[in-house]
Amino acid sequence: xxxxxxxxxxQMIPVFIxxxxxxxxxxxxxxxxxxxxxxxxxxxxxxxxxxIKADLGLDLPLWHQYWNxxxxxxxxxxxxxxxxxxxxxxxxxxxxxxxxxxTLYSFAIIVVVGIALGVLGGLRADTWVDRVLLVFxxxxxxxxxxxxxxxxxxxxxxxxQWVTPTVQSSxxxxxxxxxxxxxxxxxxxxxxxxxxxxxxxxLRSDFVRTAVAKGLPRRRVVGIHLMRNSLIPVVTFxxxxxxxxxxxxxxxxxxxxVHGIGNVIYQSLMRLEGATVVGVVSLIVILYLATSLIxxxxxxxxxxxxxxx
Amino acid sequence: xxxxxxxxxxxxxxAAGAASTEAAPKPEKARSLWQxxxxxxxxxxxxxxSAVLIVLLLTMVAFPGLFADGSPRDGDQAAHYLxxxxxxxxxxxxxxxxDAHGRxxxxxxxxxxxxxxxxxxxxxxxxxxxxxxxxxxxxxxxxWLDSLLSRITDIFFGIPFLLGAMVILTAVTERSIxxxxxxxxxxxxxxxxxxxxxxxxxxxQSDYVQAAKALGAGTWxxxxxxxxxxxxxxxxxxxxxxxxxxxxxxxxxxxLGLGLADPAxxxxxxxxxxxxxxxxxxxxxxxxxxxVSITVLAFIMLGDAVRSALDPKSR
Numbered sequence: 001x002x003x004x005x006x007x008x009x010x011q012m013i014p015v016f017i018x019x020x021x022x023x024x025x026x027x028x029x030x031x032x033x034x035x036x037x038x039x040x041x042x043x044x045x046x047x048x049x050x051x052i053k054a055d056l057g058l059d060l061p062l063w064h065q066y067w068n069x070x071x072x073x074x075x076x077x078x079x080x081x082x083x084x085x086x087x088x089x090x091x092x093x094x095x096x097x098x099x100x101x102x103t104l105y106s107f108a109i110i111v112v113v114g115i116a117l118g119v120l121g122g123l124r125a126d127t128w129v130d131r132v133l134l135v136f137x138x139x140x141x142x143x144x145x146x147x148x149x150x151x152x153x154x155x156x157x158x159x160x161q162w163v164t165p166t167v168q169s170s171x172x173x174x175x176x177x178x179x180x181x182x183x184x185x186x187x188x189x190x191x192x193x194x195x196x197x198x199x200x201x202x203l204r205s206d207f208v209r210t211a212v213a214k215g216l217p218r219r220r221v222v223g224i225h226l227m228r229n230s231l232i233p234v235v236t237f238x239x240x241x242x243x244x245x246x247x248x249x250x251x252x253x254x255x256x257x258v259h260g261i262g263n264v265i266y267q268s269l270m271r272l273e274g275a276t277v278v279g280v281v282s283l284i285v286i287l288y289l290a291t292s293l294i295x296x297x298x299x300x301x302x303x304x305x306x307x308x309x
Numbered sequence: 310x311x312x313x314x315x316x317x318x319x320x321x322x323x324a325a326g327a328a329s330t331e332a333a334p335k336p337e338k339a340r341s342l343w344q345x346x347x348x349x350x351x352x353x354x355x356x357x358x359s360a361v362l363i364v365l366l367l368t369m370v371a372f373p374g375l376f377a378d379g380s381p382r383d384g385d386q387a388a389h390y391l392x393x394x395x396x397x398x399x400x401x402x403x404x405x406x407x408d409a410h411g412r413x414x415x416x417x418x419x420x421x422x423x424x425x426x427x428x429x430x431x432x433x434x435x436x437x438x439x440x441x442x443x444x445x446x447x448x449x450x451x452x453w454l455d456s457l458l459s460r461i462t463d464i465f466f467g468i469p470f471l472l473g474a475m476v477i478l479t480a481v482t483e484r485s486i487x488x489x490x491x492x493x494x495x496x497x498x499x500x501x502x503x504x505x506x507x508x509x510x511x512x513x514q515s516d517y518v519q520a521a522k523a524l525g526a527g528t529w530x531x532x533x534x535x536x537x538x539x540x541x542x543x544x545x546x547x548x549x550x551x552x553x554x555x556x557x558x559x560x561x562x563x564x565l566g567l568g569l570a571d572p573a574x575x576x577x578x579x580x581x582x583x584x585x586x587x588x589x590x591x592x593x594x595x596x597x598x599x600x601v602s603i604t605v606l607a608f609i610m611l612g613d614a615v616r617s618a619l620d621p622k623s624r
Contacts, residue, residue, distance in 0.1 A: 018463075023473070142553065158591075250475070251561060288467055
């Protein structure tokens, strides 16, 4: 087990370096110039711009800039936000809690509602309940996140006036509900479908028949025997989805004006600020790699046949 | 739904077997996976609905003039500023109302189909081609090539899809539909590559590939004649399901202001302009949003039908 984790951690290093290098190149090979974007319409002195660039290390060749960035990253230094002069780590630390709150809220909705509906559909496969769920999930998959966001915002905030159209204070769970539901939508639909297929398939399996035959109560058959076996593909999906949720927050936070990581990325992209964008993306990549490792380790918990030597 | 078809075939099978032993009329021809898939597709109502919708969309893409006359770009702002939809006037220019520039929402929705459908199809073709190529090379040759290609796939897979596309698109100054397509394809091929690699790995072990090798067939011939046709089914499934997602992604990028911009006509652009008047003129946003959703739905249904037709487990 320890050796397996160590090997996986070692394999992550090239993937992490590669992913961040790609984003870094895309960001810094830009024809645009963040320093000039910051100056805006003001008249500027070319020497002054050259000075700022030299201070930020933006005049070095690309590989050298990346090397500096990477070595800084390992010392916990994410670089400096050009517009404000604040360290990127501080900007991230300010925005991250809100996004984590929003993402975890969505994740909880996905897990609870998604698995519950999926099990419901799987146990009643090919009944009207199942068909209604299939149509519902198909609609949910078809509606892009931003469309769902605006439609729900229009109905719940403008027509019914149950909630405020944008999030006023991110401390309030109530105000975060609508954005969390919107963010959860797509993944929720996939979880329902995956759980449904998995449960329906396992319901016909030998081990369930045996469990029923030996007279176990239905609660135990479904709750223990069926669920443990059916949840493996769902757990895989949920693990890879956490990173996607963070990325999806860009759209959701924009619609509902949540001041989180998504907003930070969007603003930085508009200002062509490499350091901030690369910093946040690096963070998401790390998170994605970590969750995929945790998912693999969870397999062993769910399925005792899997052993990591 | 695939299930009714499934039970029907099961009932048919013993009957057909009995008939052939008794009277032995014309023996039923062996059907290939593709003929089987086509039969199961034709009896799937989901496929029929999606096919009708997609044919309609493709006609809209090729001949928008058939559906609406009038220009999507010219508007009379003074006369039609945010006019409410007049749902009684079916298919007339004022049917779905006008936007803030006095342009007919209906005409723009029709003309907007072109970019969305083009983006979806082009990204899918690119992703399927390059993904299959990488996956097939990695799976068939194995060894160091496999390790190298798999690590490269991992690197691209680690970058969040939409976020990566956003970063690439900020980097380009001239944003055409082809740039959007390239950005989505650069990040999208990994999923197909992984599926293709797995599929090729199984096919590689099969007897017919070993036989072809023993008979001295060249590598190229083995790959093209034996491996590819037998390994392609899962790739097609993944690609069709992803198509709808790419259309949604194009709309999302245009909405964020990172895809197409105003002189170009796209549902995403219209949703972006409509969001500022969501409160007093929701129709400007809702109708393009409805079109995106219907289009994505059509392709997702197609993907679902293709999946159940090509997946041997579902028969």
